[in-house]
Amino acid sequence: MDPLARDFYVDWEQTANDVVAVLRGYVGANPADRRLSDLVGELVTSSDDFSRRWAVHDVKYHRTGRKVLRHRVVGDLDLGFEALALPDSTTLSLFVYYPADESTRERLQLLESWAATEARDGIWPHPVQPR
Template identity: 40%
Template sequence: MSELGDFLRTRRARIQPAEAGLAEYGRRRVPGLRREEVAQLAGVSVDYYIRLEQGRGKHASDAVLDAVARALRLNDSERTHLYALARPAGSGGTPARPAGNAGVYIGALRDGARLVLDAITAPAFVLGRRMDVIAWNAMGDKVSGFSTVSPAECNQARYLFLNPAAPEFYPEWDTVAEETVSFLRRDAGLHPGDPKLAALVAELSDHNPVFRRLWASHPVREKTHGRKIIQHPRAGRLQLGYETLALPGDPDLLLVVYTAPADSATAGALAELAAEVGVGVVPA
């Protein structure tokens, strides 16, 4: 089945007929809504919806995709993902967003963005395609230790699912794992057919059953801000907020900045780490 079909199937499986105002009838072999029920809720023919779920609806209109999104109760991130899967690059449809720079690799950061990153006194780093960490500032390295691994290993998904130290470093590992898979699913929708991403997914699926299960469930969620707990080997437990900002002109590059309230224990711990690398006071 196509990526689009897998995604739609997992989304209809999570909705019970009663929740959608439909009467239950007959024996259900699979959980959630039947395809004909989604078609009914979206106001399209059953045959058309089946073709869409089979990946044969490349010219679906905005109205149809929006109707399917409403029927399946997709959030904003899932709706964007639906558009990206239904209109892959080169299909002639309007993509969900510009494809961006598909050739971003470790260290590929323009000089101006590099100066901005270095000027930030809080821990910060830049995520590229496939969750590659392509650049970081002094505090970002002090907190996450990016410089201690080779460029090929400097990938957050690979660290999270393949490094045995990851569950200790991230006490809320399960939450971070789902967020990570959601990010990769979003990347896969925006860049279909990416061989490097396919290789990464295959590697993680082969070596980690949790990743394999999460990937099959098609989580899609854009995390522009939130919280993250890190058990630092020297500074102890860091309760951090984070903000994620797309770099202008480089939609595939995300600047991630960790923050902590000025009067918190985490801010104090970060200040001690900052003193070791000669960085000024870490802002709240």
């Protein structure tokens, strides 16, 4: 729903398809979860884009892969990820992201330095702005 997401995710179309397919998997595994059904209802009525994707009925369990994110300061970040199931939970996973190449590793180090400078100077973290 956030228009900035189209710039943040380099492959917006595939990312949006994946997110909706993963959500469909969660809904299917938790049919009695009122919050999930309310969320889907809100998204279907608020977004033609979501509604179109939801109607495809794709289901995906996203356990490993890559995402390319576009950061406004350091540029594109190519990240691999793995989902780790948490013990004693059927619904929670821990996602671990890592740099998929050396240039991403260098950009993450630059981002770390930038964030530390911003924090030192009292500029970051930025306050959340209400919508």
